[in-house]
Amino acid sequence: MKSLLGKMEKKIGNMKIGLVLLGGLILVLAASSFLESATNASFVDRLVYDTFWFKFLIGVMVLVIITSLISKIPFKKKYLGFYLIHSSLILILAGALLTSYTGINGEVVLYPRIPTNQIELHNYELVVSSQGGMYSLTPTKSILLPYKAWAWNTSMEIFPQIILKQYLPFHGVRPWFGNESFLSGYFSAFFELEVNGQAGEMVLSNHPQSEVSTRFVFKGIHFTLFPQVMQECFLQQTGYDFFFWDRKAQKCFLPAGSQFKVGVSKLGNRFIEYNHQNQNYTFWPEMSPRPMKEPGVVIEDADIMVISKKVFESNADVLLFDDTLLVWSVSQQRYVITQLSKQWSHVHQMDLKIRIKEQDGGKPIINLPEAIIPRGAHQDQPAVLLQHNDFDHWIWVERPYVFTHLNKTVKISLEKAKAQLPFKIKLQKFEMQPYPESQMPATYQSSVEVDDGFMIDINMNNPLNYKGFRLFQSSYFEVNNGEYASVLTASRDPGRLFKYLGSCLFLFGLVYYYFQKRVS
Numbered sequence: 001m002k003s004l005l006g007k008m009e010k011k012i013g014n015m016k017i018g019l020v021l022l023g024g025l026i027l028v029l030a031a032s033s034f035l036e037s038a039t040n041a042s043f044v045d046r047l048v049y050d051t052f053w054f055k056f057l058i059g060v061m062v063l064v065i066i067t068s069l070i071s072k073i074p075f076k077k078k079y080l081g082f083y084l085i086h087s088s089l090i091l092i093l094a095g096a097l098l099t100s101y102t103g104i105n106g107e108v109v110l111y112p113r114i115p116t117n118q119i120e121l122h123n124y125e126l127v128v129s130s131q132g133g134m135y136s137l138t139p140t141k142s143i144l145l146p147y148k149a150w151a152w153n154t155s156m157e158i159f160p161q162i163i164l165k166q167y168l169p170f171h172g173v174r175p176w177f178g179n180e181s182f183l184s185g186y187f188s189a190f191f192e193l194e195v196n197g198q199a200g201e202m203v204l205s206n207h208p209q210s211e212v213s214t215r216f217v218f219k220g221i222h223f224t225l226f227p228q229v230m231q232e233c234f235l236q237q238t239g240y241d242f243f244f245w246d247r248k249a250q251k252c253f254l255p256a257g258s259q260f261k262v263g264v265s266k267l268g269n270r271f272i273e274y275n276h277q278n279q280n281y282t283f284w285p286e287m288s289p290r291p292m293k294e295p296g297v298v299i300e301d302a303d304i305m306v307i308s309k310k311v312f313e314s315n316a317d318v319l320l321f322d323d324t325l326l327v328w329s330v331s332q333q334r335y336v337i338t339q340l341s342k343q344w345s346h347v348h349q350m351d352l353k354i355r356i357k358e359q360d361g362g363k364p365i366i367n368l369p370e371a372i373i374p375r376g377a378h379q380d381q382p383a384v385l386l387q388h389n390d391f392d393h394w395i396w397v398e399r400p401y402v403f404t405h406l407n408k409t410v411k412i413s414l415e416k417a418k419a420q421l422p423f424k425i426k427l428q429k430f431e432m433q434p435y436p437e438s439q440m441p442a443t444y445q446s447s448v449e450v451d452d453g454f455m456i457d458i459n460m461n462n463p464l465n466y467k468g469f470r471l472f473q474s475s476y477f478e479v480n481n482g483e484y485a486s487v488l489t490a491s492r493d494p495g496r497l498f499k500y501l502g503s504c505l506f507l508f509g510l511v512y513y514y515f516q517k518r519v520s
Helices: 002-011 015-038 041-049 052-070 077-102 228-235 496-519
Strands: 104-110 116-131 137-144 152-159 162-168 171-177 188-195 198-205 215-218 221-225 242-246 251-253 260-264 270-276 279-283 292-294 304-308 317-321 324-329 334-339 345-347 352-360 365-371 383-388 391-396 401-405 408-434 441-450 454-458 464-466 469-480 483-492
Touching: 015 041, 015 052, 052 077, 077 496, 104 408, 104 469, 116 152, 137 152, 137 408, 152 408, 162 365, 198 215, 198 221, 228 242, 228 251, 228 317, 228 324, 270 304, 279 292, 279 304, 324 345, 334 345, 365 391, 383 401, 383 408, 391 408, 408 469, 408 483, 441 464, 441 469, 441 483, 454 469
Parallel strands: 221 317
Antiparallel strands: 104 116, 104 483, 116 137, 116 408, 152 162, 162 383, 171 365, 188 198, 188 352, 215 221, 242 251, 242 304, 260 270, 270 279, 317 324, 324 334, 345 352, 383 391, 401 408, 408 441, 441 454, 464 469, 469 483
16 A cells, blocks of 8 residues: 555655646636637636636646655654645635536526526527427427537538537637528629729628628729619610619519609708509608608518619719619710629729629528637627538527428527526516616616515625525626616525635635744
8 A cells, every 4th residue: 555655755746746636726727717718718618617628637646645644644743734725725626626527507597486496507508399289399409508608510410410519618600601592583692892002802792691781882982783674774875864663573664654753852951752553652762762651761672772873872872783883984874884793894984993793693692600719898799500301401509490390490599508507596676776966777676576485686796695505796788668677696506615614624725834834
């Protein structure tokens, strides 16, 4: 036994190894603090504190301290300070490991007068819900996603013909082409620009499923993308500086003069009255191409529009039509056509260079998630890539994937993982006191009822400690006029006693060392 202890002391219990491990741990903690200030706490927790290698480092540190402590057996009074400090470190580190593996930390969202015992944790899960009744969706399966800082690639079937391909713990978005659409006659493209020597990029699409606009402004120049068939509408000489556009038929027209009326309001604004399929419409084309019930109130679903050419007859407007563009020439009093391609085209009167970088007529442009490193107070924004029948579908917290399977509605959503309190809690009243002459909250608290039959006021200085959990006031948000929901931080820390006891032992050990030195 003594031989074994001697070997352990030489191998892992000597001071050099302990100092190296301690120095490494200090460097990791210092680097993590700097990284947290540049990113956020959740990212560093996933990258460092909640990883296997960090917990392994702490475990090895505990083993080294235990071995060093055993090497001082049998007990000698002169080593009492050594015993106290090393024992305290073992307790603190062991408590930290116990909390890491078995502790719970999350949030409880309390809505007015609705009891709950749900804790929203900091990691996420995929929840598959299927139609249980006529309208309701019942969760049938959940897949806990890994608590990682970087993208996680996999190929896991989570539902018949649905594959989980990628999980991004933090995501931003970049525009790119989506899945092929059955709709035709639309245009989506990425452009490169150069105005007065300054370079830029532009993304435009008129596809109805696109998540980008048909308009873009760069260096004072206004770019607008129109359907290709509308180009002739701008070029036609009809004697009017406007034309009618049928959204369903995708064609322009000019009714007979008796079918529409042009007038001017008392404020000098032009309006056009037109009867379409026994429906009277009033257009204010310099305000909006869509008809209005009254100035400023647009009828969004109307099939007929009136496009004013005057709006685009300036030195700062570029009209795009798939592979061409139009610019109004003041000197010639007409639109000048310029061809577009993947080669640079020049519009000299604007000192503009433009080229098509990528284009596709059948696909919309959507905002595709991409992995990012969060900055500042950037909250967790996870995203998941699913593949269903060879088509990719991105989902995130606000956008689940809903489809039909065997004549039943199925929803796959990304939600925070849940844990449960051993009791239910209900928000009876929320109080917030603002600073004088300000709407900023000075104090706020939640008056809650615990289902075991007692009431308590919870605030930052008065947490609820009950059945192994600690709940304290974290934040709040408004749900109705004058009513607020309360957010409580909930934690269960089974290693707290070890950490407190270890801290007391450490302090006592330092005091003992101090007086021992003075006595000697």
